[in-house]
Amino acid sequence: MALRNILIEGEPALYKVSREVTKFNARLHELIDDMIDTLEDANGVGLAAPQVGVLRRVVVVDTGEEILELVNPVILEQSGEQSGQEGCLSVPGKFGIVTRPNVVKLRAQDRYGDWYEVEGEGLIARGFCHELEHLDGHLYTEKVERYLTPEELQAYYDAAEEEA
Numbered sequence: 671m672a673l674r675n676i677l678i679e680g681e682p683a684l685y686k687v688s689r690e691v692t693k694f695n696a697r698l699h700e701l702i703d704d705m706i707d708t709l710e711d712a713n714g715v716g717l718a719a720p721q722v723g724v725l726r727r728v729v730v731v732d733t734g735e736e737i738l739e740l741v742n743p744v745i746l747e748q749s750g751e752q753s754g755q756e757g758c759l760s761v762p763g764k765f766g767i768v769t770r771p772n773v774v775k776l777r778a779q780d781r782y783g784d785w786y787e788v789e790g791e792g793l794i795a796r797g798f799c800h801e802l803e804h805l806d807g808h809l810y811t812e813k814v815e816r817y818l819t820p821e822e823l824q825a826y827y828d829a830a831e832e833e834a
């Protein structure tokens with residue numbers, strides 16, 4: 671298990687456009703494995719390569735059932751609307767309200783370069799949009815409608831603790 675250091679808001683790498691992955695080699699596999707370890711260790715829903723300082727189009731998303739490895743992901747379709755709280759491992763201690771599509775269908779490559787399609791709803795659709803924006807150098811803080819108050823934040827942490 672190898673954990674990578676998660677960059678925090680303000681680090682230049684978080685605001686750059688990541689490049690396409692063209693080599694599906696051992697180095698990519700190591701990056702994806704490390705990103706999965708880092709995501710699980712941080713208890714996050716998703717992590718994008720630029721968040722660990724690698725400017726490549728790679729994302730991992732934990733759906734609760736499996737960990738999706740998304741290489742060179744592209745949104746094919748999106749529909750509906752949801753408004754809810756969102757956080758980011760690169761923006762610790764904050765949650766904000768963001769409006770997102772409710773269903774998102776993606777096309778992506780796996781670690782071997784094979785293309786596949788995957789559809790996510792609710793929290794997963796939110797995660798897809800959030801993580802793909804990281805690949806273009808954008809943070810959710812650009813589109814946050816408002817941040818949770820300290821009281822709302824406390825209630826959120828209390829609920830998360832009860833679940834754990």
Ligand code: ZN
Pocket residue numbers: 757758759760800801804
């Ligand atoms: Zn994020």
